[in-house]
Amino acid sequence: MTRRRGRRPIGLVAVVAGGLALAGCAGSAATVQGMPARPYLETRAATHTADLLLVADAPVGSGQFNFDGASAGQMTVTVPVGWRVVVECINDSTQLSHSCAIIQPRSSVVAFAGAAIARPRFGLRPGGSQRFSFTASRVGSYQIACLVAGHREAGMWDRFVVRPGGRPAIRGAVRAS
Ligand SMILES: [Cu+2]
Structure with a gap:
């Protein structure tokens, strides 16, 4: 199977251009596709669990290479060491495949066991x-990055920080509504 390795972001330029053309109506996408709006990060302190919603290409079909509306490091998610992180990865693109993975910086190596969708x-x-x-x-x-070829280079990455203590936090995410 060489299909995955050979995959290229076909139509990348056209999609970015299309996203710009659609920018005028982007504000109408107030909710995640087919789902009720909910916070991007929720904390269950009793079980040391953080629920993280990663929406690729938000708002719906905007043609942007982002997570939760933030790209190229604009968003930072922070969790205390030892906490469990449950990620819901949603691809809101209408045209492109996207993935979610927590990786070592400057590599495509997944940072923790299980910290990516299948076949990222x-x-x-x-x-x-x-x-x-x-577990962080x-x-x-x-x-936080998309590992589909060319997407991280197009800005589809954000920051994920594991601290010695404190509480889970998120900053820089962009809610469409
Ligand atoms: Cu992607």
Whole structure:
């Protein structure tokens, strides 16, 4: 099977241009596709669990290479070491496959066991979603990234920080409504 390796972001330029053309109506997408609006990060302190919603290409079909409306490091998610992180990865693109992974910076190596969707280089089809969970077991600075070829380079990455203590937090996410 060479399909995954050979995959290219076909139509990348056209999609970006299309996104710009659609920018005028982007504000109308107040909710995640087919789902009720909910916070991007929720905390269950009793079980040391953080629920993280990663919406690729938000708002719906905007043609942007982002998570939760934030790209190229604009968003930072922080969790205390040892906490469980449950990620709902939703692809709101109408045209492109996207994935969610927590990786070592400047590499495509998944940082924690289970910290990516299945087959992250292949990605979820438009409108698809997948849940995964992992334990943030090491303090450090990581990235949230899409591992479909060319997407991280196009800005589809944000920051994921594991701290020695404190509470889960998120800043820089953009709510469409
Ligand atoms: Cu992507």
